[in-house]
Amino acid sequence: xxxxxxxxxxxxxxxxxxxxxxxxxxxxxxxxxxxxxxxxxxxxxxxxxxxxxxxxxxxxxxxxxxxxxxxxxxxxxxxxxxxxxxxxxxxxxxxxxxxxxxxxxxxxxxxxxxxxxxxxxxxxxxxxxxxxxxxxxxxxxxxxxxxxxxxxxxxxxxxxxxxxxxxxxxxxxxxxxxxxxxxxxxxxxxxxxxxxxxxxxxxxxxxxxxxxxxxxxxxxxxxxxxxxxxxxxxxxxxxxxxxxxxxxxxxxxxxxxxxxxxxxxxxxxxxxxxxxxxxxxxxxxxxxxxxxxxxxxxxxxxxxxxxxxxxxxxxxxxxxxxxxxxxxxxxxxxxxxxxxxxxxxxxxxxxxxxxxxxxxxxxxxxxxxxxxxxxxxxxxxxxxxxxxxxxxxxxxxxxxxxxxxxxxxxxxxxxxxxxxxxxxxxxxxxxxxxxxxxxxxxxxxxxxxxxxxxxxxxxxxxxxxxxxxxxxxxxxxxxxxxxxxxxxxxxxxxxxxxxxxxxxxxxx
Amino acid sequence: xxxxxxxxxxxxxxxxxxxxxxxxxxxxxxxxxxxxxxxxxxxxxxxxxxxxxxxxxxxxxxxxxxxxxx
Numbered sequence: 001x002x003x004x005x006x007x008x009x010x011x012x013x014x015x016x017x018x019x020x021x022x023x024x025x026x027x028x029x030x031x032x033x034x035x036x037x038x039x040x041x042x043x044x045x046x047x048x049x050x051x052x053x054x055x056x057x058x059x060x061x062x063x064x065x066x067x068x069x070x071x072x073x074x075x076x077x078x079x080x081x082x083x084x085x086x087x088x089x090x091x092x093x094x095x096x097x098x099x100x101x102x103x104x105x106x107x108x109x110x111x112x113x114x115x116x117x118x119x120x121x122x123x124x125x126x127x128x129x130x131x132x133x134x135x136x137x138x139x140x141x142x143x144x145x146x147x148x149x150x151x152x153x154x155x156x157x158x159x160x161x162x163x164x165x166x167x168x169x170x171x172x173x174x175x176x177x178x179x180x181x182x183x184x185x186x187x188x189x190x191x192x193x194x195x196x197x198x199x200x201x202x203x204x205x206x207x208x209x210x211x212x213x214x215x216x217x218x219x220x221x222x223x224x225x226x227x228x229x230x231x232x233x234x235x236x237x238x239x240x241x242x243x244x245x246x247x248x249x250x251x252x253x254x255x256x257x258x259x260x261x262x263x264x265x266x267x268x269x270x271x272x273x274x275x276x277x278x279x280x281x282x283x284x285x286x287x288x289x290x291x292x293x294x295x296x297x298x299x300x301x302x303x304x305x306x307x308x309x310x311x312x313x314x315x316x317x318x319x320x321x322x323x324x325x326x327x328x329x330x331x332x333x334x335x336x337x338x339x340x341x342x343x344x345x346x347x348x349x350x351x352x353x354x355x356x357x358x359x360x361x362x363x364x365x366x367x368x369x370x371x372x373x374x375x376x377x378x379x380x381x382x383x384x385x386x387x388x389x390x391x392x393x394x395x396x397x398x399x400x401x402x403x404x405x406x407x408x409x410x411x412x413x414x415x416x417x418x419x420x421x422x423x424x425x426x427x428x429x430x431x432x433x434x435x436x437x438x439x440x441x442x443x444x445x446x447x448x449x450x451x452x453x454x455x456x457x458x459x460x461x462x463x464x465x466x467x468x469x470x471x472x473x474x475x476x477x478x479x480x481x482x483x484x485x486x487x488x489x490x491x492x493x494x495x496x497x498x499x500x501x502x503x504x505x506x507x508x
Numbered sequence: 509x510x511x512x513x514x515x516x517x518x519x520x521x522x523x524x525x526x527x528x529x530x531x532x533x534x535x536x537x538x539x540x541x542x543x544x545x546x547x548x549x550x551x552x553x554x555x556x557x558x559x560x561x562x563x564x565x566x567x568x569x570x571x572x573x574x575x576x577x578x
Contacts, residue, residue, distance in 0.1 A: 058528065065532040072543055079555035087556060087570045117522025164563075165570045343575045464574060469554075477551055484542060491535055499528055 005471040006463050009081045012478040014448070016073050018441055019485035023067025023492070025440055028142055028189050029196025030060045031135035033227055038131050040223075042124050052220055053131075054119070055504035056200065059496055061116055066492040071145075073481065081474065085455050085465035092158050092169045093148050096176070100144035108137030142192070143185050150181025152456050153447070154249045160368060162345055162361055167459075180249055183242045184447070190235035191443060194403055195436035197228025198429070201410055203500055205429035208420050216504050221429075222414050229407035236400055240301060246450075247302030247310070250457060252382055253450035255313045256389040258298055261287050263312035263320060269297035270394070275387055281314050281380060313386070317379045328379035335373030338364050342371070372459040381461075384452040392445040399439035406432055 034056045041049035075097070078086045086093075114122060114130035122130070151157075157174030158167040169175060201224040207217035247254045254260075259275050260267065273291030296306040303310070309323050319327025341364035348357035376382065406428060413419040419426070451457060455465035523529070560566045 062528065062532060065529075065536050066539075068536065069540060069543055073547065076547055076552035079557075080552045083556050084570055084573045087566060088574075113519065113522065117518060121518060121521075163567075165567050165574065339575070346571060346575075468573070473551075480551075484539075488535070488539065495528060495531060 005468070005474060006466050008471060008474040008478055009077075009466045010462060012081065012474055012481065013074065013077055015478065015481055015485070016070075016077065017444065017448075019481075019489065020067070020070045020074065021441065021444060022437060022489060023063060023070060024142070025192035025195040025437070026060070026063045026199060027067065027138045028192030029194070029227075029231070030056060030063070030199065031131075031138050032193065033196055033200055033224065034060060035128075035131045035135045036227065037220075037223060038128050042128050048216065048219065051504050052216060052223075055216075056220070057116065057131075058499055059199075059203075061112075062492060062496050062499065064112065066488050066495075070485070070488070081467055081469065082455075082465050083467040085460060087166060088460060088465070089151075089155075089158075089167050089456060091166055092151060092155075092175060095169065095172070096144040096148040096151075100141050104137050104140035104144060106137075108134055108141060111137065139189055142189050146185040146188055147176055147178070147181045149447075150178050150184045151175055152454075153184070153451060154178055154180035154245070155456055155459055160371075162342065162364060163349075180245045183238060183245050187235065187238040187242045188443075190231055190238050191436075191440040193231035194228060194235050194400075195433075195440060197224045197231060197407065198403065198432050198436040200224030201228065201407075201429045202431075202433040205426040206500070207503070209423065209426050209430070211420075213503055213505075214420065218414065218419065221410065221419070225407050225410040225414065228403070229411060232400065232404045232407055236404065239397070239400065243301050244304065250451055251311050252313070252316050253384065253389070253446075254302055255311060255316060256384050256386050256450055257393040257446060259287050259386060259390045260298070260310060260312045261314055263310055263315040263323065263325075265299065265307050265309045266296050267298035267302075267308075267310040268293035268295045269301065272398075273390075273394070275390055277387065281317050281383070313383060317382060328373070328376070328382045331370050331373040332376050332379065334367045334370035335376070337374075338367035338371045339374030341367070369458065372454065372456070372461060372464075375461045375464050376453070381453055384450050389446055389450040392442040392449070396439050396442040396446060399435050399442075403432065403436070403439075 034053050037049055037053040037056065040046075041053055111130040111133040114127065115134050118127050118130060155167070156178050157169060157171040159170045160167050175181070201221050204217040204221040204224065207213045208221075243254065243257075246257070255263075258267075258270055259273065259279075261279065261281060270288070271292045271294050273293075274289040276286050276289050279285045279287050298310050299308040300306050302308065311320065311323065311325050315323065315325045317328050319325055319330065341360045345357050345360035345364060348354075348360055406425075409425055410419070410429060413422050413425060453461045453463070455462045523533075556566050556569070560569055
């Protein structure tokens, strides 16, 4: 297949996912923050909390309205640009997405109307319940989508049906409760909560810098920073578990995240580093031009043992007998046997040669786990882009550390000092809003670029997942989407900025 | 009937009293038109279900894609 077609199909999907995920995080987290604000209002009956809830709810609504349905485009892309993939895994991948549409999205949308239109029309209790149900619905949507994504990273609970050329679900619980899916869900929604907290403290900081709505901004900031500190620690813990799962299920990704070419015991984590771009798996150049390392941390993170051996990229490409690591070359050989047996099975079956087809099926099933490797030609094809994965991972982690510090400082200043005089920290809060988004997108890059060349880990490379359609059509739609999404983003920023300038005393 | 009327007036009053919401609804409607009409019917108009009617045809198409040149 034309390489530019695959690249454009990937770029188009990446563009859609990245833009879609600019809208999602605020929905995930701000819904909980406004639910907390409204709960305080219902408990205390103080009008200032009602005003606060309504203001942030207005911003939530802007984000919800602009972002809603942008994810549908990815489902269209599955059907047209990724038809091979869709058929190959549709039985498994489709189920969580269908549940998401039927259950979570409708729960969220139904109660969104009550939450937004229902002030003074339904009881306080029912309104509060609706607000919480919107928050829960938003997060349930994310749960099912991330279960689907988690399955792509770690395919379980299915059996390949050689006759229908389709993976069929054999155990729903294995798919839904996969440790990769669960840790991915918790970590991803955690990033949404942190972004939302940064959004609340950042905008509140802007009011304080302008000397407007001081009491409102301080109260909002207190709720935002408290929630933010809790969820940023939660994000750090879930990130640790997520990386542990990566070490167990996707060791190439972990090695790429750390730029680890040579495997080692007592492996450290690079706290800060600049990769040497001359380095590759075949030479002995230094990996880093500069690096600061935290000793033992990677062995602990990956395998919960400070003396554990962490395989490097060389081990994973060329194998390492001492540590029982199979080479990519051996995996490719086995994959090609599986692929050949797959072809033979169909051929013999069409010729009604029962015994030969059964033999081919047995051979296929023997090497089925290596099936995806049959499409690779070179052991080094298993390597993702190392630099992009490495830097994205380190940007994400560094920003997470910054957010924890920021929330702690803001809370301290709110409780112990006069925060209105702390202009550095107010500006830091304001300018940290985009950093939250950058960290979340960097996280997605680690998850998705880091598992290349696989669309489905070890089963289907991206090049095989794509449909052979006109490259020109994909290029045109790529630019069409870039325009559409950029227009939506500009509209969101303009409307939101206008509403923020009007402030909590304006309407919705 | 009374319930339907109450639900209708709930939404009617809600939409009527929107301020920023009116601009948002315009954006939502335009966006949904682009996604569900332009993209659905003119850009993403071809997929396995539109091109192949039977399951056997779909299986054969995918089998060919997964095995050709390999």
